Amino acid sequence: MIDADHPTVVGEPEIAPQRRRERRDAAAHRQRILEVARHLFGQFGVAAVSMHQIAQAAEIGQGTLYRRYANKGALCRDLMHEHQVVFAQDLQAWLSTSVRMSALTQLDGVIVRTLHFVDESTALLEAVVRTELRHDRCDLPHPDDRMPPGQEHWFLWIHDLLEGLLRKAVARGEIAALDAPYTADMLLALMNPMYLRFQQSARGYDLDRMIAGIRHVFLRGIHDVPGDATLPETDR
Amino acid sequence: MIDADHPTVVGEPEIAPQRRRERRDAAAHRQRILEVARHLFGQFGVAAVSMHQIAQAAEIGQGTLYRRYANKGALCRDLMHEHQVVFAQDLQAWLSTSVRMSALTQLDGVIVRTLHFVDESTALLEAVVRTELRHDRCDLPHPDDRMPPGQEHWFLWIHDLLEGLLRKAVARGEIAALDAPYTADMLLALMNPMYLRFQQSARGYDLDRMIAGIRHVFLRGIHDVPGDATLPETDR
DNA sequence: TTGACAAGTGGACAACGGTCCGCTTATAAT
DNA sequence: ATTATAAGCGGACCGTTGTCCACTTGTCAA
Missing domain, CATH: 1.10.357 (Tetracycline Repressor; domain 2)
Incomplete structure (x- = not known):
């Protein structure tokens, strides 16, 4: 519901000018993930490394990992x-x-x-x-x-x-x-x-x-x- | 240890003449599995049915199911x-x-x-x-x-x-x-x-x-x- | 500076595939 | 009929993938 009393800007910029850029800590995590994944994959082979492992090695939660990469395939694509x-x-x-x-x-x-x-x-x-x-x-x-x-x-x-x-x-x-x-x-x-x-x-x-x-x-x-x-x- | 007193048959038929045939109850189970699987597959699609489900629907343990079929693929091959x-x-x-x-x-x-x-x-x-x-x-x-x-x-x-x-x-x-x-x-x-x-x-x-x-x-x-x-x- | 809010976070949880292992029972030899 | 034994059985258990959701925190705008 639009409340007419509130000073809603006329043509409020619904356009979402540019997607809020990636948070800095998130970017750091991303780097770490890729790094760790690359390392683990190199050491044990892609198939033998689980997402859980990667998360742990990167010292982040699984949720965090999955937020960025829907699955191992996506991660590999990024790599x-x-x-x-x-x-x-x-x-x-x-x-x-x-x-x-x-x-x-x-x-x-x-x-x-x-x-x-x-x-x-x-x-x-x-x-x-x-x-x-x-x-x-x-x-x-x-x-x-x-x-x-x-x-x-x-x-x-x-x-x-x-x-x-x-x-x-x-x-x-x-x-x-x-x-x-x-x-x-x-x-x-x-x-x-x-x-x-x-x-x-x-x-x-x-x-x-x-x-x-x-x-x-x-x-x-x-x-x-x-x-x-x-x-x-x-x-x- | 071989006990010399026992009348072990001389050339004991190690040959295992023919593999003991499938036990009758097991055969019945096999039938049930195939039947149930066919039914479930037909109803929900092959991919959507888990081995667990099949076992449950057939009222047998997972172990029993897996004893006969190493995986869903094997089951499908049999079907x-x-x-x-x-x-x-x-x-x-x-x-x-x-x-x-x-x-x-x-x-x-x-x-x-x-x-x-x-x-x-x-x-x-x-x-x-x-x-x-x-x-x-x-x-x-x-x-x-x-x-x-x-x-x-x-x-x-x-x-x-x-x-x-x-x-x-x-x-x-x-x-x-x-x-x-x-x-x-x-x-x-x-x-x-x-x-x-x-x-x-x-x-x-x-x-x-x-x-x-x-x-x-x-x-x-x-x-x-x-x-x-x-x-x-x-x-x- | 402050506050609102979306982005980000972590870990519990569930489903699934698959293994293991101790118990039960049909079968065949005696 | 008895018994040894391998076949059969069941379900607890494990690791993996992937979801969910309550909580935290960076960012932007006022």
Whole structure:
């Protein structure tokens, strides 16, 4: 109820000009959390460290920890953030130096680089994926406020990148028309951290073999030209 | 300690001729468990039902439940078993009626049928996959004694089937040489229940679109011939 | 400086998955 | 029928994830 007697400012600035910035002590805690988590993860492995442990080691309550990070996955995402940014920049840079190449070549470059990146970050990425699917997170484009703004979900970005390159390749007549969004998703499925790890540890494939396989099927399956003189060796 | 006075049978039958058969009451419990689980799953969804609940509803202790099923995944596997057998037989039957077709056509048939099967069994299959990867089950060929003997892990079977068909296609000169084991794994990755569901619910792809996409990439990527006029009908 | 209030905090609590272990009982050999 | 024994049983118990809520404290505005 609005009380007319009170001197409510006319156009009261409901706009909430900018979100009250993070309290200083909170920021300090945040730092400590990341630090401690990084340390514990390094020492025992991501999977073996519980949120409770992290809270204790950081000498804060669980509630505090969960306030900042809804789950271990979120924490890992924050830890990864830096790497991701670097990766994204590198990729972006490479793309811009390679504009003169064929879209297919660019696509290949993106795939290979992404695979390497995922392969290097398996530990953290796996935790992310894991918690996401524990929560039935099958509604991928989730907002997730706790994430630094502007940092969209990473996989989404890669997806769009792949899709874009596929479209470009089609537009340039490098390949026949195809279902770009779904094809991008297929590629993404093959680069899923958990799957990657499974194939490496249980099947014993190494990264190069996987890259070769993906190349063989995709770059051929997409390409119109039957000959494969330019394709990398199947080498197995 | 062996007491020499006792008439221990000379070559005592250490062989344990056949495992003492399941006690009758235990068998009854098993039935009840399956029944109750099926019911609860149907009512609330697989994910929403806890082992504790199942035990309670079946009026047995948790220990009893866990004795038979190491986890929810195992229970679901048992529930699925029947369907799986039927599916396997159907597939086998179809394969034997289609021996005169090209290996590639057979491969296509297997892929399509498997996709449909997975799609129909998502609920249960998902629980299986989920628990398997919760346990870091990245060592797939796990023995898992609690499974009906002779019933190997299902995915393994499909994998071998796919691999075999790929090899056959290569041997017959239908396609260029490739890395059959890994290619089979790629296909399997795309048929993963969790991934399937994700793509359907989050991305909104329907099964036909996915089949079309996989066909486009794989049957083209593998095939030597650029045209695709010979590709089999969708037959559903 | 003061006070209001949202942001921040901590720890109790609950649900779930899963293990353990001591007791009971069906079964098979005697 | 008796008995040894392994199969079966139940529920207390543990660790983990995640929620809740009463309390404290930094911050901003007056």
